[in-house]
Amino acid sequence: MSVRSLTLGLAALGVGLALAATAFGAAPEPGALTEAVRTMLQDLERDASEPFTVPAGHRTWYRREPNGRSCTSCHGETLDVPGRHEKTGKRIEPMARSVNPERLTERREMDKWFLRNCKWTYGRECTAQEKGDILVWLSGQ
Amino acid sequence: MGGIQRATGGLLLSAILGFAGYGVLVNALEGQPQYQQDETYVDECGACHLAYAPDLLPVESWRKVMAGLEDHFGDNAELDEATAAYITTYLEANGLSRGRPSKMSRLLRGLPDDPPLRITELPAFENMHYMIPRELEVAELAEGFLSPCADCHKEAALGIYDAERLHPGYGPGVWDGKPADAPAGFTRGSDSSSPSRGP
Numbered sequence: 248m249s250v251r252s253l254t255l256g257l258a259a260l261g262v263g264l265a266l267a268a269t270a271f272g273a274a275p276e277p278g279a280l281t282e283a284v285r286t287m288l289q290d291l292e293r294d295a296s297e298p299f300t301v302p303a304g305h306r307t308w309y310r311r312e313p314n315g316r317s318c319t320s321c322h323g324e325t326l327d328v329p330g331r332h333e334k335t336g337k338r339i340e341p342m343a344r345s346v347n348p349e350r351l352t353e354r355r356e357m358d359k360w361f362l363r364n365c366k367w368t369y370g371r372e373c374t375a376q377e378k379g380d381i382l383v384w385l386s387g388q
Numbered sequence: 389m390g391g392i393q394r395a396t397g398g399l400l401l402s403a404i405l406g407f408a409g410y411g412v413l414v415n416a417l418e419g420q421p422q423y424q425q426d427e428t429y430v431d432e433c434g435a436c437h438l439a440y441a442p443d444l445l446p447v448e449s450w451r452k453v454m455a456g457l458e459d460h461f462g463d464n465a466e467l468d469e470a471t472a473a474y475i476t477t478y479l480e481a482n483g484l485s486r487g488r489p490s491k492m493s494r495l496l497r498g499l500p501d502d503p504p505l506r507i508t509e510l511p512a513f514e515n516m517h518y519m520i521p522r523e524l525e526v527a528e529l530a531e532g533f534l535s536p537c538a539d540c541h542k543e544a545a546l547g548i549y550d551a552e553r554l555h556p557g558y559g560p561g562v563w564d565g566k567p568a569d570a571p572a573g574f575t576r577g578s579d580s581s582s583p584s585r586g587p
Contacts, residue, residue: 334463335437335535359467366464 280386283354288382294375304384307377316368326388343388351386423482423547429475432467438538440507441547442482443492449503450479461506508534
């Protein structure tokens with residue numbers, strides 16, 4: 248292969264990668280469920296009594312416990328800006344998929360943080376109903 | 389300019405940038421940490437706080453920390469069993485141990501039989517930082533005040549804590565050249581033992 252065709256090939260590859268990056272980096276459609284959320288909701292439905300709704304998720308997210316704790320203690324009142332860990336002050340990337348498309352894409356992460364954060368906030372694990380409601384609401388942020 | 393020149397120019401430029409980058413890296417790692425960096429450790433433990441260098445705490449303390457993640461200084465930091473086991477093994481291999489001398493071994497000085505779980509409560513750590521409340525002119529530091537190492541130790545994330553490599557404007561050089569270690573006989577915690585300032 249000549250140097251010229253190699254250069255051309257590399258250039259084409261570069262353009263292709265750039266295009267792919269743009270496509271993947273684009274903000275997701277509001278309310279669209281990720282594959283990870285879709286499967287998680289199917290699992291949660293089995294243990295939930297009501298259909299999952301956006302308003303219920305919104306209420307749960309902003310609910311404040313008598314001890315003052317809430318999801319917003321660390322994630323902040325606004326989801327499209329970074330939060331801060333309540334104790335260490337460490338930056339927490341925004342929860343809104345409109346600005347942080349990595350959110351809600353990994354089941355392992357979702358399970359881990361629901362477990363830890365529900366126990367910290369409520370002193371117990373969240374119910375399937377609470378998790379499902381939060382997920383459908385968060386998906387639209 | 390032809391394709392060959394362009395390609396050659398690109399290659400040369402990459403080579404130059406590569407060497408420059410290497411130089412910067414070598415310089416940054418001058419005071420190299422002696423522990424193995426681990427991506428899982430940094431991801432899992434660094435999500436909520438600085439992923440403290442494993443050689444800042446004795447192995448016995450790390451074991452206790454890892455056995456109590458559901459109440460991690462008041463927070464829940466539970467991990468699935470496999471990940472917890474992996475991180476415990478990593479900390480056992482890279483934590484402080486008397487049988488394994490390292491640059492940070494001085495943190496083992498004066499260690500009680502039942503070592504504390506917090507880095508900031510190691511006697512040697514307290515000795516190394518005794519001058520901070522004095523310099524800040526406060527009687528006592530707020531809980532957790534010294535926890536974000538990187539506020540002063542700019543290379544904390546790399547496990548580099550040398551007193552000479554603090555952020556500009558910090559450290560013994562600025563504090564009238566006072567020694568980084570407490571004077572002999574200094575212990576923290578009681579008023580009578582505060583270091584004498586002389587006449």
